[in-house]
Amino acid sequence: MNRFSDRLYRSAQEIWTKSHNHPFLTELREGTLDPERFIYYLKQDYVYLIDYAKMFAIGSMKARDLDTMGKFAELLHSTLNVEMELHRQYAARFGISREELEQTRPSPTTVAYTKYLLDTASQGPLSEAVAALLPCMWSYREIGAAYMRVPGALEHPLYREWILMYGSEEFGALADWCVGLLDRLAEGLPEQELAQLEERFLVASRLEYMFWDMAYRLEEWPV
Numbered sequence: 001m002n003r004f005s006d007r008l009y010r011s012a013q014e015i016w017t018k019s020h021n022h023p024f025l026t027e028l029r030e031g032t033l034d035p036e037r038f039i040y041y042l043k044q045d046y047v048y049l050i051d052y053a054k055m056f057a058i059g060s061m062k063a064r065d066l067d068t069m070g071k072f073a074e075l076l077h078s079t080l081n082v083e084m085e086l087h088r089q090y091a092a093r094f095g096i097s098r099e100e101l102e103q104t105r106p107s108p109t110t111v112a113y114t115k116y117l118l119d120t121a122s123q124g125p126l127s128e129a130v131a132a133l134l135p136c137m138w139s140y141r142e143i144g145a146a147y148m149r150v151p152g153a154l155e156h157p158l159y160r161e162w163i164l165m166y167g168s169e170e171f172g173a174l175a176d177w178c179v180g181l182l183d184r185l186a187e188g189l190p191e192q193e194l195a196q197l198e199e200r201f202l203v204a205s206r207l208e209y210m211f212w213d214m215a216y217r218l219e220e221w222p223v
């Protein structure tokens, strides 16, 4: 069967491979990542997730049926209460309060990524919103599943929980649902619209790469 998601996966392959080989991720899976870089990532990711959760709210609003509406509501709930709870627990280990996490000033890359997502979701049809939010869910699913199998990765005192969360069955199932939704939404669309969806997917994939890179560089505003 010819799935639109197969086309997206192929066209983003080069970008995703660069993410997988980025030192932030190679060092995280080997357990050598400097915690300072991880803390920076957690703080930026926390404010990223606040906007990302809003994408799910927009998804719920634009859904055409109750099942889809409910699934986005479930994703919104899980982002706020499961994924962000992991960040809160990590922050507590480093003496960073919930308030401090929430007050993180977004870096240039975080601003670029979150505003790109929210602009896409609010201006376009549901299919474009899903194309833009998919690299986040799908690439983390791939990373989590792969790192669960890296010998010793789950023994690391700091990175173990992170890997367990993204390697979990629940996260896998949510990502699969989003992939399937995009395939259904793309059915029968003309090539011009498919190309537009592909572009959203590729820009978000590049921004995912930039997010790892930003954290590794501890990016700051230049002025």
Ligand SMILES: Cc1ncc(C[n+]2csc(CCO)c2C)c(N)n1
Pocket: 045, 048, 049, 052, 075, 078, 079, 080, 083, 135, 136, 137, 140, 141, 171, 174, 208, 211
């Ligand atoms: C930059 C960045 N990209 C992707 C994720 C992963 N992620 C964000 S929301 C979601 C699904 C529901 O919570 C998943 C898997 C992240 N945390 N940060």
